[in-house]
Amino acid sequence: MNEVDLQALRRGDESAYRALVNEYHPTLFRLAMIYSPSRAIAEETVQETWLAVLRGLHGFAGRSSLRTWICRILVNVARRRAGLESRSVPFAALEEGDDAPAVSADQFLTSGPFVGHWNSERDDWSRLPEDRMLSQELQGVVAEAIDKLPRTQREVITMRDVEGWTAPEVSELLRIEAGHQRVLLHRARSRVRQALESYLTPAVPA
Amino acid sequence: MREMNCNELVERVTDCLEDALNPEELARLLDHLQVCQGCDSYFNEVLVTLKVMSNLPAKPMSPELEANLLAIYHDWAEGGVVA
Numbered sequence: 001m002n003e004v005d006l007q008a009l010r011r012g013d014e015s016a017y018r019a020l021v022n023e024y025h026p027t028l029f030r031l032a033m034i035y036s037p038s039r040a041i042a043e044e045t046v047q048e049t050w051l052a053v054l055r056g057l058h059g060f061a062g063r064s065s066l067r068t069w070i071c072r073i074l075v076n077v078a079r080r081r082a083g084l085e086s087r088s089v090p091f092a093a094l095e096e097g098d099d100a101p102a103v104s105a106d107q108f109l110t111s112g113p114f115v116g117h118w119n120s121e122r123d124d125w126s127r128l129p130e131d132r133m134l135s136q137e138l139q140g141v142v143a144e145a146i147d148k149l150p151r152t153q154r155e156v157i158t159m160r161d162v163e164g165w166t167a168p169e170v171s172e173l174l175r176i177e178a179g180h181q182r183v184l185l186h187r188a189r190s191r192v193r194q195a196l197e198s199y200l201t202p203a204v205p206a
Numbered sequence: 207m208r209e210m211n212c213n214e215l216v217e218r219v220t221d222c223l224e225d226a227l228n229p230e231e232l233a234r235l236l237d238h239l240q241v242c243q244g245c246d247s248y249f250n251e252v253l254v255t256l257k258v259m260s261n262l263p264a265k266p267m268s269p270e271l272e273a274n275l276l277a278i279y280h281d282w283a284e285g286g287v288v289a
Contacts, residue, residue, distance in 0.1 A: 012279075012282075012283030012284075014276070014279065014280075014283075017276075017279045018276070021267075021272075021275050022267070025264070025267050026264030026265070029264070029265060029267070030264075039265075039268075043267075043268060043270075043271045046271065046275075047271060047274050047275060047278070050275050050278055050279075051278055054278065054279065054282040055282075101213070101216070101217065102216040102217050102219070103213070103216045103248075105213070108211075108212060108213045115211070116211030116212060116213045116214065117211060117212045117213075117242070117244070118212050118242075118244035118245075121243075121244065122243075122244045122247040122248060122251075123247070124247050124250075125247065125250055125251050125254045126247075126250050128254065133254060133257055133258060133261075134258075134261055138258050139258060139261070139262055139263065142255070142258045142259055142262065143262055146259075157259070161256055161259040161260060162259050162260070162262050164260060167224065182220060182221060182224050182226055185220055185224070186217070186219075186220035186221070189219075189220060189252060189255060189256075190216075190220075192255055192259065193251055193252055193255040196251070196254070196255055196258070197251065
Protein backbone atom coordinates (compact mmCIF):
# COMPACT_ATOMS: atom_id res chain seq x y z
CA MET A 1 0.00 0.00 0.00
CA ASN A 2 1.50 3.31 -1.06
CA GLU A 3 0.55 6.93 -0.47
CA VAL A 4 -1.78 7.02 -3.50
CA ASP A 5 -3.71 3.99 -2.20
CA LEU A 6 -3.97 5.58 1.21
CA GLN A 7 -5.47 8.70 -0.36
CA ALA A 8 -7.94 6.51 -2.29
CA LEU A 9 -8.90 4.74 0.90
CA ARG A 10 -9.54 8.04 2.68
CA ARG A 11 -11.66 9.18 -0.28
CA GLY A 12 -13.93 6.16 0.06
CA ASP A 13 -12.60 4.14 -2.87
CA GLU A 14 -14.03 0.65 -2.34
CA SER A 15 -11.56 -1.15 -4.58
CA ALA A 16 -8.62 0.33 -2.64
CA TYR A 17 -10.24 -0.85 0.57
CA ARG A 18 -10.93 -4.34 -0.78
CA ALA A 19 -7.32 -4.63 -1.92
CA LEU A 20 -6.05 -3.59 1.50
CA VAL A 21 -8.38 -5.92 3.40
CA ASN A 22 -7.38 -8.87 1.23
CA GLU A 23 -3.69 -8.08 1.38
CA TYR A 24 -3.60 -7.94 5.18
CA HIS A 25 -6.13 -10.63 5.98
CA PRO A 26 -3.76 -13.61 6.24
CA THR A 27 -1.54 -11.72 8.69
CA LEU A 28 -4.38 -10.27 10.74
CA PHE A 29 -6.19 -13.59 10.96
CA ARG A 30 -3.07 -15.51 12.01
CA LEU A 31 -2.35 -12.93 14.69
CA ALA A 32 -5.96 -12.94 15.87
CA MET A 33 -5.98 -16.75 16.16
CA ILE A 34 -3.21 -16.54 18.76
CA TYR A 35 -5.64 -14.89 21.20
CA SER A 36 -8.87 -16.54 20.09
CA PRO A 37 -10.43 -19.85 21.04
CA SER A 38 -12.15 -20.20 17.66
CA ARG A 39 -12.11 -18.99 14.06
CA ALA A 40 -15.37 -17.13 14.66
CA ILE A 41 -13.87 -15.14 17.55
CA ALA A 42 -10.75 -14.43 15.50
CA GLU A 43 -12.91 -13.06 12.68
CA GLU A 44 -14.74 -10.82 15.15
CA THR A 45 -11.37 -9.51 16.28
CA VAL A 46 -10.38 -8.79 12.69
CA GLN A 47 -13.68 -6.98 12.13
CA GLU A 48 -13.26 -4.86 15.25
CA THR A 49 -9.74 -4.04 14.08
CA TRP A 50 -10.96 -2.67 10.74
CA LEU A 51 -13.53 -0.54 12.54
CA ALA A 52 -10.74 0.94 14.64
CA VAL A 53 -8.53 1.37 11.57
CA LEU A 54 -11.22 3.34 9.73
CA ARG A 55 -11.93 5.49 12.76
CA GLY A 56 -8.25 6.29 13.09
CA LEU A 57 -7.43 6.56 9.40
CA HIS A 58 -7.47 10.34 9.14
CA GLY A 59 -5.19 10.60 12.11
CA PHE A 60 -2.71 8.02 10.83
CA ALA A 61 0.51 10.01 10.72
CA GLY A 62 2.70 7.46 9.01
CA ARG A 63 5.22 7.21 11.83
CA SER A 64 5.04 3.42 11.50
CA SER A 65 4.27 1.67 8.27
CA LEU A 66 0.58 1.21 7.59
CA ARG A 67 0.81 -2.54 8.11
CA THR A 68 2.60 -2.22 11.45
CA TRP A 69 -0.01 0.31 12.56
CA ILE A 70 -2.92 -1.94 11.55
CA CYS A 71 -1.37 -5.04 13.13
CA ARG A 72 -0.64 -3.06 16.31
CA ILE A 73 -4.32 -2.15 16.50
CA LEU A 74 -5.22 -5.81 16.07
CA VAL A 75 -2.87 -6.88 18.86
CA ASN A 76 -4.41 -4.31 21.20
CA VAL A 77 -7.97 -5.30 20.29
CA ALA A 78 -7.21 -9.02 20.59
CA ARG A 79 -5.38 -8.73 23.89
CA ARG A 80 -8.16 -6.62 25.37
CA ARG A 81 -10.81 -9.07 24.20
CA ALA A 82 -8.82 -11.94 25.69
CA GLY A 83 -8.52 -10.06 28.99
CA LEU A 84 -4.78 -9.60 28.64
CA GLU A 85 -2.71 -6.53 29.40
CA SER A 86 -1.92 -4.81 26.13
CA ARG A 87 1.44 -3.65 27.41
CA SER A 88 4.46 -5.73 26.54
CA VAL A 89 5.45 -8.69 28.64
CA PRO A 90 8.23 -7.91 31.11
CA PHE A 91 11.41 -9.85 30.52
CA ALA A 92 11.08 -11.53 33.90
CA ALA A 93 7.76 -13.05 32.86
CA LEU A 94 9.47 -14.64 29.92
CA GLU A 95 9.98 -18.10 31.31
CA GLU A 96 6.39 -19.29 31.17
CA GLY A 97 7.70 -22.50 32.65
CA ASP A 98 9.70 -23.15 29.53
CA ASP A 99 13.44 -23.21 29.96
CA ALA A 100 13.88 -26.64 28.42
CA PRO A 101 16.96 -27.05 26.20
CA ALA A 102 16.64 -26.89 22.41
CA VAL A 103 17.50 -30.58 22.25
CA SER A 104 16.82 -33.05 25.03
CA ALA A 105 19.95 -33.74 27.11
CA ASP A 106 19.64 -37.48 26.48
CA GLN A 107 20.74 -36.95 22.87
CA PHE A 108 24.24 -35.95 24.03
CA LEU A 109 27.11 -37.91 25.54
CA THR A 110 27.35 -37.28 29.27
CA SER A 111 30.90 -38.51 29.84
CA GLY A 112 34.19 -39.29 28.15
CA PRO A 113 36.36 -37.15 25.87
CA PHE A 114 33.35 -36.25 23.67
CA VAL A 115 31.07 -35.13 26.45
CA GLY A 116 28.43 -32.74 25.10
CA HIS A 117 28.59 -34.24 21.60
CA TRP A 118 25.79 -36.12 19.84
CA ASN A 119 25.53 -39.69 21.04
CA SER A 120 24.12 -41.03 17.80
CA GLU A 121 24.00 -40.20 14.11
CA ARG A 122 21.34 -37.75 12.99
CA ASP A 123 18.92 -38.28 10.14
CA ASP A 124 19.89 -36.21 7.15
CA TRP A 125 16.95 -33.96 6.27
CA SER A 126 18.73 -32.67 3.19
CA ARG A 127 17.50 -35.87 1.57
CA LEU A 128 13.90 -34.78 2.07
CA PRO A 129 12.42 -34.11 -1.34
CA GLU A 130 11.22 -30.57 -1.96
CA ASP A 131 7.59 -31.63 -2.45
CA ARG A 132 7.58 -33.40 0.93
CA MET A 133 8.85 -30.22 2.59
CA LEU A 134 5.95 -28.32 1.07
CA SER A 135 3.41 -31.06 1.72
CA GLN A 136 0.21 -30.52 3.71
CA GLU A 137 1.41 -33.31 5.97
CA LEU A 138 4.51 -31.45 7.23
CA GLN A 139 2.68 -28.13 7.19
CA GLY A 140 0.11 -29.68 9.51
CA VAL A 141 2.80 -30.91 11.93
CA VAL A 142 4.42 -27.47 12.00
CA ALA A 143 1.14 -25.55 12.33
CA GLU A 144 0.08 -27.74 15.24
CA ALA A 145 3.44 -27.28 16.98
CA ILE A 146 3.13 -23.48 16.63
CA ASP A 147 -0.43 -23.57 18.03
CA LYS A 148 0.83 -25.33 21.15
CA LEU A 149 3.53 -22.77 21.98
CA PRO A 150 3.18 -20.36 24.90
CA ARG A 151 1.53 -17.17 23.66
CA THR A 152 4.57 -14.88 23.59
CA GLN A 153 6.63 -17.46 21.66
CA ARG A 154 3.76 -17.97 19.27
CA GLU A 155 3.46 -14.22 18.63
CA VAL A 156 7.13 -13.93 17.77
CA ILE A 157 7.49 -17.03 15.61
CA THR A 158 4.26 -16.30 13.73
CA MET A 159 5.38 -12.82 12.77
CA ARG A 160 9.03 -13.67 12.12
CA ASP A 161 8.93 -17.08 10.48
CA VAL A 162 5.42 -17.52 9.12
CA GLU A 163 4.81 -13.90 8.08
CA GLY A 164 8.44 -13.09 7.36
CA TRP A 165 8.64 -9.77 9.23
CA THR A 166 12.04 -8.41 10.23
CA ALA A 167 13.25 -8.37 13.84
CA PRO A 168 12.87 -4.58 14.20
CA GLU A 169 9.31 -4.72 12.81
CA VAL A 170 8.35 -7.42 15.30
CA SER A 171 9.98 -5.53 18.18
CA GLU A 172 7.88 -2.50 17.28
CA LEU A 173 4.68 -4.52 16.87
CA LEU A 174 4.96 -6.50 20.10
CA ARG A 175 6.88 -3.85 22.07
CA ILE A 176 9.69 -6.21 23.00
CA GLU A 177 13.45 -5.76 23.15
CA ALA A 178 15.63 -7.38 20.52
CA GLY A 179 17.28 -9.72 23.06
CA HIS A 180 13.95 -10.82 24.50
CA GLN A 181 12.66 -11.48 21.01
CA ARG A 182 15.70 -13.67 20.19
CA VAL A 183 15.17 -15.78 23.31
CA LEU A 184 11.49 -16.30 22.48
CA LEU A 185 12.29 -17.03 18.85
CA HIS A 186 14.95 -19.55 19.83
CA ARG A 187 12.62 -21.44 22.15
CA ALA A 188 9.83 -21.41 19.64
CA ARG A 189 11.97 -22.60 16.73
CA SER A 190 13.48 -25.30 18.90
CA ARG A 191 10.03 -26.65 19.82
CA VAL A 192 8.81 -26.62 16.23
CA ARG A 193 11.98 -28.35 14.98
CA GLN A 194 11.52 -30.95 17.70
CA ALA A 195 7.97 -31.61 16.56
CA LEU A 196 9.19 -32.20 13.01
CA GLU A 197 11.94 -34.48 14.27
CA SER A 198 9.47 -36.55 16.29
CA TYR A 199 7.28 -36.85 13.25
CA LEU A 200 10.02 -37.69 10.76
CA THR A 201 11.99 -40.08 12.94
CA PRO A 202 10.30 -43.44 13.17
CA ALA A 203 10.10 -44.53 16.78
CA VAL A 204 12.72 -47.14 17.55
CA PRO A 205 11.27 -50.00 19.55
CA ALA A 206 13.02 -50.17 22.89
CA MET B 207 39.95 -20.87 21.93
CA ARG B 208 37.73 -23.49 23.59
CA GLU B 209 35.98 -25.79 21.16
CA MET B 210 32.21 -25.54 20.93
CA ASN B 211 30.30 -28.67 21.90
CA CYS B 212 27.19 -29.88 20.08
CA ASN B 213 24.95 -29.18 23.07
CA GLU B 214 26.18 -25.59 23.09
CA LEU B 215 25.80 -25.16 19.34
CA VAL B 216 22.12 -26.10 19.38
CA GLU B 217 21.50 -23.20 21.78
CA ARG B 218 23.38 -20.71 19.61
CA VAL B 219 21.85 -21.47 16.23
CA THR B 220 19.21 -18.75 16.52
CA ASP B 221 21.76 -16.14 17.62
CA CYS B 222 23.87 -17.17 14.63
CA LEU B 223 20.98 -16.80 12.19
CA GLU B 224 20.01 -13.49 13.86
CA ASP B 225 23.54 -12.19 13.44
CA ALA B 226 23.86 -11.77 17.19
CA LEU B 227 27.10 -13.67 17.82
CA ASN B 228 30.32 -11.79 18.43
CA PRO B 229 33.20 -12.60 16.03
CA GLU B 230 34.82 -15.07 18.43
CA GLU B 231 31.58 -16.96 19.08
CA LEU B 232 30.83 -17.04 15.38
CA ALA B 233 34.29 -18.44 14.62
CA ARG B 234 33.85 -21.16 17.27
CA LEU B 235 30.46 -22.09 15.87
CA LEU B 236 31.63 -22.21 12.26
CA ASP B 237 34.77 -24.19 13.20
CA HIS B 238 32.62 -26.75 14.95
CA LEU B 239 30.15 -26.99 12.07
CA GLN B 240 32.97 -27.74 9.65
CA VAL B 241 34.04 -30.84 11.53
CA CYS B 242 30.75 -32.09 12.98
CA GLN B 243 28.38 -33.98 10.74
CA GLY B 244 25.70 -34.15 13.45
CA CYS B 245 25.64 -30.38 13.92
CA ASP B 246 25.73 -29.81 10.19
CA SER B 247 22.59 -31.98 9.96
CA TYR B 248 21.05 -30.16 12.91
CA PHE B 249 21.64 -26.78 11.32
CA ASN B 250 19.95 -28.06 8.20
CA GLU B 251 16.99 -29.30 10.27
CA VAL B 252 16.50 -25.76 11.52
CA LEU B 253 16.63 -24.42 7.96
CA VAL B 254 14.07 -27.01 6.82
CA THR B 255 11.83 -25.99 9.74
CA LEU B 256 12.09 -22.34 8.65
CA LYS B 257 11.26 -23.29 5.09
CA VAL B 258 8.11 -25.17 6.07
CA MET B 259 6.97 -22.27 8.27
CA SER B 260 7.50 -19.71 5.52
CA ASN B 261 5.22 -21.69 3.23
CA LEU B 262 2.24 -22.26 5.52
CA PRO B 263 -0.92 -21.55 3.54
CA ALA B 264 -3.25 -18.72 4.53
CA LYS B 265 -6.87 -19.39 5.43
CA PRO B 266 -9.31 -17.61 3.11
CA MET B 267 -11.67 -15.01 4.55
CA SER B 268 -15.21 -16.19 5.19
CA PRO B 269 -17.89 -14.62 2.97
CA GLU B 270 -19.64 -13.31 6.11
CA LEU B 271 -16.56 -11.43 7.26
CA GLU B 272 -15.94 -10.04 3.80
CA ALA B 273 -19.53 -8.75 3.65
CA ASN B 274 -19.26 -7.24 7.14
CA LEU B 275 -15.99 -5.51 6.32
CA LEU B 276 -17.48 -3.94 3.20
CA ALA B 277 -20.55 -2.78 5.12
CA ILE B 278 -18.31 -1.12 7.71
CA TYR B 279 -16.47 0.71 4.97
CA HIS B 280 -19.63 1.93 3.27
CA ASP B 281 -20.96 3.31 6.56
CA TRP B 282 -17.66 5.02 7.18
CA ALA B 283 -17.36 6.44 3.67
CA GLU B 284 -20.89 7.83 3.82
CA GLY B 285 -19.82 9.76 6.87
CA GLY B 286 -22.15 7.81 9.08
CA VAL B 287 -21.13 7.09 12.61
CA VAL B 288 -19.41 3.75 12.64
CA ALA B 289 -20.97 1.93 15.53
